[in-house]
Amino acid sequence: MSIEERLVEFVVGLRAAGVRVSVAETADSFQAVREIGVMERDAFRSALRTTLIKEPADIPVFERLFPLYFGLDAPPMLPATEQMTSEQLEQLRQALESLPRQLADLLRRLLRGERLNPREMASLRAQLESRHAGNGHSDLRQQELQEMMSRLSQALMSRLAQLLSWLLSGQGPTREELEQIGQEVGLQRATHPYQQPWLTQRMLRAMGMDQLARLLEELLRELAEAGVEPETLQQLAETIQGNAEALSEQVSQFVGATIARQAAEQRPPPVQIADLMQRPFQSLSPREAEVLREQVRRLAARLRSRASLRHRRGKIGLLDPKATIRANLRYGGVPMEIRHRRRHLKPKLVLICDVSTSVRPVVEFLLHLVYELQDQVARARSFAFIDDIEEITHDFAEFRPEVAIKQVLERMPPGYYNTDLGFSLYHFCQEFLDAVDHRTTVIVVGDARNNFNPPRLDAFETIRRRAKRVIWFNPEPPVLWGTGDSDMYEYLPFCDAVHEVSNLAQLTEAVDRLLTA
Amino acid sequence: MFQSKDEVRRALAEQRYIATDEIATALFLAERLNKPVLAEGPAGVGKTELGKAWAAATGRELIRLQCYEGLDETKALYEWEYAKQLLYTQLLRDKLNDILANAHSLAEAADRLAQEEDVFFSERFLLPRPLLRAIRSPHPVVLLIDEIDRADAEFEAFLLEVLSDFQVSVPELGTLQATHMPLVVLTSNNTRELSEALKRRCLYLYLDYPSLEAELNIVRLKVPELAPQVARQAVELVHRLRRLDLKKHPSISETLDWARALVMLNADHIDQATLDNTLSVLLKHEHDVQRARRALGGMEMPVRDADTFTDEDRARRRPRFRPPFSDT
Numbered sequence: 001m002s003i004e005e006r007l008v009e010f011v012v013g014l015r016a017a018g019v020r021v022s023v024a025e026t027a028d029s030f031q032a033v034r035e036i037g038v039m040e041r042d043a044f045r046s047a048l049r050t051t052l053i054k055e056p057a058d059i060p061v062f063e064r065l066f067p068l069y070f071g072l073d074a075p076p077m078l079p080a081t082e083q084m085t086s087e088q089l090e091q092l093r094q095a096l097e098s099l100p101r102q103l104a105d106l107l108r109r110l111l112r113g114e115r116l117n118p119r120e121m122a123s124l125r126a127q128l129e130s131r132h133a134g135n136g137h138s139d140l141r142q143q144e145l146q147e148m149m150s151r152l153s154q155a156l157m158s159r160l161a162q163l164l165s166w167l168l169s170g171q172g173p174t175r176e177e178l179e180q181i182g183q184e185v186g187l188q189r190a191t192h193p194y195q196q197p198w199l200t201q202r203m204l205r206a207m208g209m210d211q212l213a214r215l216l217e218e219l220l221r222e223l224a225e226a227g228v229e230p231e232t233l234q235q236l237a238e239t240i241q242g243n244a245e246a247l248s249e250q251v252s253q254f255v256g257a258t259i260a261r262q263a264a265e266q267r268p269p270p271v272q273i274a275d276l277m278q279r280p281f282q283s284l285s286p287r288e289a290e291v292l293r294e295q296v297r298r299l300a301a302r303l304r305s306r307a308s309l310r311h312r313r314g315k316i317g318l319l320d321p322k323a324t325i326r327a328n329l330r331y332g333g334v335p336m337e338i339r340h341r342r343r344h345l346k347p348k349l350v351l352i353c354d355v356s357t358s359v360r361p362v363v364e365f366l367l368h369l370v371y372e373l374q375d376q377v378a379r380a381r382s383f384a385f386i387d388d389i390e391e392i393t394h395d396f397a398e399f400r401p402e403v404a405i406k407q408v409l410e411r412m413p414p415g416y417y418n419t420d421l422g423f424s425l426y427h428f429c430q431e432f433l434d435a436v437d438h439r440t441t442v443i444v445v446g447d448a449r450n451n452f453n454p455p456r457l458d459a460f461e462t463i464r465r466r467a468k469r470v471i472w473f474n475p476e477p478p479v480l481w482g483t484g485d486s487d488m489y490e491y492l493p494f495c496d497a498v499h500e501v502s503n504l505a506q507l508t509e510a511v512d513r514l515l516t517a
Numbered sequence: 518m519f520q521s522k523d524e525v526r527r528a529l530a531e532q533r534y535i536a537t538d539e540i541a542t543a544l545f546l547a548e549r550l551n552k553p554v555l556a557e558g559p560a561g562v563g564k565t566e567l568g569k570a571w572a573a574a575t576g577r578e579l580i581r582l583q584c585y586e587g588l589d590e591t592k593a594l595y596e597w598e599y600a601k602q603l604l605y606t607q608l609l610r611d612k613l614n615d616i617l618a619n620a621h622s623l624a625e626a627a628d629r630l631a632q633e634e635d636v637f638f639s640e641r642f643l644l645p646r647p648l649l650r651a652i653r654s655p656h657p658v659v660l661l662i663d664e665i666d667r668a669d670a671e672f673e674a675f676l677l678e679v680l681s682d683f684q685v686s687v688p689e690l691g692t693l694q695a696t697h698m699p700l701v702v703l704t705s706n707n708t709r710e711l712s713e714a715l716k717r718r719c720l721y722l723y724l725d726y727p728s729l730e731a732e733l734n735i736v737r738l739k740v741p742e743l744a745p746q747v748a749r750q751a752v753e754l755v756h757r758l759r760r761l762d763l764k765k766h767p768s769i770s771e772t773l774d775w776a777r778a779l780v781m782l783n784a785d786h787i788d789q790a791t792l793d794n795t796l797s798v799l800l801k802h803e804h805d806v807q808r809a810r811r812a813l814g815g816m817e818m819p820v821r822d823a824d825t826f827t828d829e830d831r832a833r834r835r836p837r838f839r840p841p842f843s844d845t
Contacts, residue, residue, distance in 0.1 A: 036545075050539065330600050
């Protein structure tokens, strides 16, 4: 198999494992390999990596698959006569002359590096068999030779002959042949790497590798009797042995690559981020939540640049006369460049989060988002409550979001249905009201389910009067508001906006508006 | 042009940049395949340094474009020099008057003025910014586009065109083609997902923190005056810090700063006092410093000043054997 074909297979394997590789990149890798060559393994690997892999996350996949496709430096197979001197070849030729013609012819062709097709082998067998059955030579030596030929001819029809043919000619099996043998030993069902050694063994046995030693011995004995020098025979044996090892390595690679591909095909499709954005937080699996958390980080960066972009473009009407005059002194006071006053929109935030079970996923993502937006929201204070409120700002300041959130949630264990939003608001007014001033946006995250406790609208109104805005993020859809112990409609008149945020798309949208409004 | 990746590596080594096999291969291929290299990885692993070293190794001029939010074409490509144009207009007023003097109609005057327009919209008044300079440079250059992930997506899209064809069109002048193909390095801290299109056009190089031995080599190379055993101790400590859960891990450049600080302090070993005094060179957040202190509390220190022992330490160091004759 040519290196290009192998590369294409490798790319197919990478793609099956979820790495995006374009046609142009595959072409780049061809060109890179032409420049670098395949002899230096590390350079070859680097060349493929730098052209095919463009994401840090894909590097481990590459490192896992590379040895499966490009093996552990498997030596190439050689024609058995490659390293012989002309004298040795002459001797071998003469020995072959003295062997019966058909067999000699066959061996000669194999030694030259040709492959026999099945039809040739079938006709050969027929000829040999008829000779064996038909004539009655009394010569003992002749008889022995006949027997040997017959054994060999039977062997020729089997896999063993095929194997000998591969080993003598130095050309391994074709891909189709490998696939066929693989099918016979059940390779197509394998999906786990630990099956590789075992299946490799099974394939080699199916090829007759375990009988190779016997066959080789027989062949060498015949050639020795025909007068070939022991040295030449030794060399022949070594080449064949070397080829056998190379073939084993090739088979092992084939098995490994097939398993990797099949495993990749079986894997569940990668998580679709677009879908995840719309999925309710509560329904996320841990793996999806992980993907989404990473996405929150990206979104935060995007929101940040979008918000700042809007600040930059939204400068109409805010002419800065001083800066304009100063900037245009060099044009003799002709206002060539207009300067604008930049708007510094740094909202102060106070988050009041319900951390009881029902709202936790939302809170977690919101806190993540706020954490990532630190640059934009320079001054944010966070509070959490179930039955009472406490400040969690310093947890955030000190720890990374995952840790901080876990820590808060462990300190305030869920499970008791004792949510008391009313009391928490009241306590907030008692202790933390200084966090709220006329520039502060207060965000309440919660389902407003108050466990039939007094809603303490007076406390909420106090907060409302001091704050610039009060915004409510409710993970429940509006149809559920006001049902059961939900006090949402009681609080609603005091809010500047109420958003339903049960998934990341809604949360992003709400935060986006918050930053730019 | 380099003949092999090993030659690239040697040339970089001469510039005191220790390149891995991968870096050398990527740079070698970048030159051969005429492709930009996108170097990504945590801050302070030597991405920018790579661009500089490459320029020095190839003997090319380094042209650097630092990206930031809001970077646009006028800052990256070219601008017209209005002031110079105005000044010329003023100075050439008399000449212009001559040309326009015997025009019979307004239209004729405008036509004559239009004929002279080329004077004012020529390369004479073009203020080249890094990208145009890289394209127009009469010598081969290395173009370093630093922190591309800080630029907006619009700018990234604009860059695609420049990077694939190495030509730009200036409406008044036509298309300007690169005289020499620049070698291009883009760096990114991966704060923002770069577009597929950009990545497809680049060779990709992920630079991570170096292995302990590799970093030790860097320290030896850049701060040779630091005693070898201190250097090893220092690098080992940095590697321990990188394994902690910190807001910002110490980068190679911070390791080097620290190594230099240790030289300044004439440290022949790193004891608790030295560490306390210099930890802020490595760590840039107060919380990280505190966390590191806690985590390194159990560190085996070869020598410690007695006054830095805590009570806990003393408790641990209580004599293991009982003094003789004390129990009878």
